[in-house]
Amino acid sequence: MxxxxxxxxxxxxxxxxxxxxxxxxxxxxxxxxxxxxxxxxxxxxxxxxxxxxxxxxxxxxxxxxxxxxxxxxxxxxxxxxxxxxxxxxxxxxxxxxxxxxxxxxxxxxxxxxxxxxxxxxxxxxxxxxxxxxxxxxxxxxxxxxxxxxxxxxxxxxYGPGRNPFVKLREGKAQRIIKAGQVFNxxxxxxxxxxxxxxxxxxxxxxxxxxTDDEPAPPQVVTEHAAELAGLPLPPAIDFETADLSPMARSFYGENKRVRNRLLRDELGVALRYPTYREGLAALRDDAAA
Incomplete structure (x- = not known):
């Protein structure tokens, strides 16, 4: 094949x-x-x-x-x-x-x-x-x-080489706050x-x-990554005043919580990383190995 x-x-x-x-x-x-x-x-x-x-x-x-x-x-x-x-x-x-x-x-x-x-x-x-x-x-x-x-x-x-740890270490992470905003x-x-x-x-x-099982505010994911890695937390920035590219800003214009029912029920997929917590923990451990 x-x-x-x-x-x-x-x-x-x-x-x-x-x-x-x-x-x-x-x-x-x-x-x-x-x-x-x-x-x-x-x-x-x-x-x-x-x-x-x-x-x-x-x-x-x-x-x-x-x-x-x-x-x-x-x-x-x-x-x-x-x-x-x-x-x-x-x-x-x-x-x-x-x-x-x-x-x-x-x-x-x-x-x-x-x-x-x-x-x-x-x-x-x-x-x-x-x-x-x-x-x-x-x-x-x-x-x-x-x-x-x-x-x-x-x-x-997200995954190896493309995750919040990378941005935190490079000093490029932003903790943007927009009330009610979540992403899967x-x-x-x-x-x-x-x-x-x-x-x-x-x-x-x-x-x-x-998609994963837990849509979450982006700043919460950044905070969790910083805590796991022992890295400084970037300052909180209000979405309205954040310096974002037009494409990045457009992502915040859409807010939804997405279910993956068919992935489980039809294909029988059991997510290895059902939330960002498992995914980030594995990425931290892999980087430290």
Whole structure:
């Protein structure tokens, strides 16, 4: 069984590395052709360049020799670049499982209410609207071809090298206070578990919220990380006066509590890190080992 990944980012790379024993061959894309060889040497994967200005000619042949397709590349300005260039090759291939990594941002702002996969998507930001459109395009391709397409809506991703400890040590952490604001999170290893479970139980049209069990205020997570690591706590900053990028500020415009019922009930996934507490404790211990 061969795996092809469009967009070898943080989550996709962790999945491919953790589950590599499943696959006879792993091929993947990155946007920077200058980095492709370095990442290939580091991972042992066959890495292709795929981006606005680079499109490795081997990709079409790779897709013909692929069984499992994971799309982690973000939408382009005109929609999904993968579908725009390779829908025909995917239709003609033997691919038997397709996974699309999306975001819980497609639900938009829910005023702090609990939601699940039955909640109507209501994206507010332009990028979340693009994500929802791409989700639907992949699901339509699956309906047309009979290939099982699964959508995974991810909450805030963290893991080794990408967590509050890193920001605290670099002096980049902010303790931003906005009354009533909560976010869900998900450890990258639990994302890999969700994808692996779906490979064993494919269902076309499935949409899964891949998220932890405890939405929490962001400042509480930062405070817990600082306490665990014995690091200084950054000062509290009111959201209204915080120095945030437009994208970062937009995240605070959406407030929801996300359930992961289908992940548990349909795929049988037991989260290794059901809350930020378990996840941060493991990251601290791994860093100290």
């Amino acid at each position: 061969n795996l092809f990944v469009f967009g070898l980012g943080f989550s996709a790379r962790h999945f491919a590395q953790r589950e590599r024993a499943r696959f006879a061959a792993i091929r993947a894309t990155v946007t920077d052709p200058d980095k492709a060889h370095a990442i290939e040497a580091e991972t042992g994967f066959s890495v292709r360049a795929f981006g606005p200005d680079a499109d490795d000619p081997r990709i079409a042949g790779d897709l013909a020799d692929t069984d499992v397709l994971l799309i982690s590349a973000p939408p382009g300005p005109g929609g999904d670049t993968v579908l725009a260039r390779y829908a025909g090759a995917i239709r003609a291939s033997r691919i038997g499982w397709i996974g699309y990594l999306s975001t819980i941002g497609v639900y938009g702002d829910q005023a702090g209410a609990w939601i699940d996969e039955s909640t109507q998507a209501d994206p507010r930001s332009a990028r979340s609207k693009e994500r929802l459109a791409v989700e639907r395009a992949w699901l339509a391709l699956g309906a047309e071809t009979g290939k099982p397409v699964q959508v995974f809506r991810l909450s805030g991703i 999170r998900i450890h990258v290893d639990d994302i890999a578990s969700a994808l692996a479970a779906s490979l064993d139980r494919p269902r076309h049209g499935a949409i899964y919220n891949v």
